[in-house]
Amino acid sequence: MGGNRGFKNLPGTLGEIGWANLQWPPTITQTISAINRTPNIYGQIWIEGVTSLPGPTSGLRAQLGFGPTGTKADSWQWLEAAFDSDQGNNDQFIGSLLPSAIGNFDYAYRYTTTNGRNWLYADLSGPATGTTLANPGNMSVIPSSDTTPPATPANLQVVSSSVANIALAWAAVTGDPTMYGYEVLRSSTSGGPYATIATTTNNAYTDSAVIANATYFYVVRAIDQSYNRSGLSNEVSGVAKVRKVNLTPLRSSSMHTSAVSGRSGHSTVEPG
Ligand SMILES: [Ca+2]
Numbered sequence: 001m002g003g004n005r006g007f008k009n010l011p012g013t014l015g016e017i018g019w020a021n022l023q024w025p026p027t028i029t030q031t032i033s034a035i036n037r038t039p040n041i042y043g044q045i046w047i048e049g050v051t052s053l054p055g056p057t058s059g060l061r062a063q064l065g066f067g068p069t070g071t072k073a074d075s076w077q078w079l080e081a082a083f084d085s086d087q088g089n090n091d092q093f094i095g096s097l098l099p100s101a102i103g104n105f106d107y108a109y110r111y112t113t114t115n116g117r118n119w120l121y122a123d124l125s126g127p128a129t130g131t132t133l134a135n136p137g138n139m140s141v142i143p144s145s146d147t148t149p150p151a152t153p154a155n156l157q158v159v160s161s162s163v164a165n166i167a168l169a170w171a172a173v174t175g176d177p178t179m180y181g182y183e184v185l186r187s188s189t190s191g192g193p194y195a196t197i198a199t200t201t202n203n204a205y206t207d208s209a210v211i212a213n214a215t216y217f218y219v220v221r222a223i224d225q226s227y228n229r230s231g232l233s234n235e236v237s238g239v240a241k242v243r244k245v246n247l248t249p250l251r252s253s254s255m256h257t258s259a260v261s262g263r264s265g266h267s268t269v270e271p272g
């Protein structure tokens with residue numbers, strides 16, 4: 001029944017959206033964290049005779065996005081926002097951000113009634129023309145008190161491969177009291193430049209975004225809860241085809257460090 005609540009969905013247009021915005025807050029100061037998200041960020045939208053009905057609107061989606069200050073919004077990172085509540089005749093959406101770099105950013109909402117084929121961008125002043133926003137939210141991402149990166153991961157290996165994926169594993173990094181996980185980086189050429197393809201809390205990752213028979217080059221780095229990044233591990237290459245691999249045992253890089261330095265007990269942290 002709720003599926004019949006929709007508005008007239010005109011292909012390729014957003015004409016049915018009467019008004020939309022980034023509702024609140026106008027500014028955010030966020031201490032960088034891999035765990036603690038920003039406060040909730042709200043956006044509202046009005047479609048005549050539709051959003052005033054109780055509850056969410058079928059076929060209406062909203063996303064919350066952010067990018068470096070002054071950049072066009074269609075180049076930003078966007079994530080799906082959830083319906084929050086009815087506010088007067090408007091639908092209100094809710095979301096939060098988890099920025100992974102220090103700096104100054106704009107944020108805003110965008111809305112679609114065509115399942116993402118067209119987006120209406122909206123800032124604190126209301127609907128925007130195009131993707132250049134005059135009045136976005138401003139987010140300052142500041143460093144935390146922890147500025148020491150984890151140790152660099154070692155012994156990165158391709159543990160298996162197929163036409164559909166390449167599986168990687170590496171020695172777990174320990175010794176950073178706020179250790180969080182790893183970033184997996186990939187390049188089509190040895191030595192990079194690498195693009196980050198995943199963040200994981202495991203010391204293993206399976207890359208399924210591969211083309212059969214293509215060759216990929218991987219490195220990993222460790223990150224702590226403040227997104228301090230270690231150096232890059234050794235590079236490995238993988239081909240997306242069936243391959244038999246002989247495993248060599250993985251061992252902890254901090255245990256390795258301790259053994260070399262002759263210490264026992266507490267693990268040590270290598271400077272980045
Ligand atoms: Ca509603």
Ligand SMILES: [Ca+2]
Nearest residue numbers: 146148176224
């Ligand atoms: Ca640290």
